[in-house]
Amino acid sequence: MINGVKGVMLILTFLALGEVVSHFIYNFIPGNVIGMVLLFMALQFKVVNPHSVEYISLFLVRNMALFFVPAGVGLMVSYRLLGEHWLSITLATVLSTFLVIATVGHIQQKFGKK
Amino acid sequence: MREIICSEPFILALVLCSYYVGLRIERATRLSFANPLLIALIIIIPTLCLLDIDYPTFERGSHFINFLLGPSVVALGFTLHRQIDLIKGNVMAILCAIFAGSVVGIVSVIIICRLLGAPQEVITSLQPKSVTTPIALGISANTGGIVSLTAITVVICGILGSVAGPAMLKVLRIRNKIAKGLALGAAAHGIGTSRAMQMGPVEGAFGGMAIGLMGVITAILVPIIMKIIESLGI
Known part of the structure; x- marks a missing residue:
């Protein structure tokens, strides 16, 4: 029980710390991404015991797609913004996404270590 | 009744149920296009239109789920x-x-x-x-x-x-x-x-x-x- 609370506490604390750092760098990098880096470093330097955040972390990352549902539903009102340029926006998005996946995937597959 | 369908418990339940249906369909079909997020949207958006719930109301009700993105x-x-x-x-x-x-x-x-x-x-x-x-x-x-x-x-x-x-x-x-x-x-x-x-x-x-x-x-x-x-x- 106490460990469950500890995990939630740690994740929220790192998120809050990330938000603070983000504020001081003029939000150049968002707080949650900084929180991710800070948690990674804290685990790496053994400031935080991995076991204490394991359960909550796995719960959060395995259900990440669910947390995007509200943002996705936002499309029902914002699709009108696409306006007269919807065709160029759609084509640019589809082709560019494909090209980014191809570039990143192939370079990593070719030059990275397995 | 109107109050209930615009309330947080109702909207959260709608989101979770739709996503759960998405997960079940994905597991049953194993198709990459049967994506739980996409299926949830396909269920939720028409439901909101049908029940005449506007987006700001939905946004307020589903705020908790959106918050979990950060953590x-x-x-x-x-x-x-x-x-x-x-x-x-x-x-x-x-x-x-x-x-x-x-x-x-x-x-x-x-x-x-x-x-x-x-x-x-x-x-x-x-x-x-x-x-x-x-x-x-x-x-x-x-x-x-x-x-x-x-x-x-x-x-x-x-x-x-x-x-x-x-x-x-x-x-x-x-x-x-x-x-x-x-x-x-x-x-x-x-x-x-x-x-x-x-x-x-x-x-x-x-x-x-x-x-x-x-x-x-x-x-x-x-x-x-x-x-x-x-x-x-x-």
């Missing part, structure tokens, strides 16, 4: 920690891959939009489309884009990467787990990463890493690429 990105730090052995020795390859991906992402948007005759503010709004929302909005605002247009293209790009991404990886014959995760995270930020996480812990962890790197590198590159294009007078 889940932080939690990616834990999955990265678990993959430390794979990160070591791959740092240079990862940086090169994301750098090239960022350049290709920005330049391809510029070329396609120019060919189709889209105005400059549409181009500047679309340049950061592969980047996680908060960074993308910042890039768009700083370069004269339409921030609300950026916000929607980021979500569309994410859903596209999550639904069609696995098929694209197959066509491109990308089989390496690290490469798959990086590619999905780089092209489709958090939504792509959530999909990578369903493929496995290695894919998911590197998706998380790609969100951060792609965001920062793109934020630095967009103004530089715009300056280069301007000075070349193209």
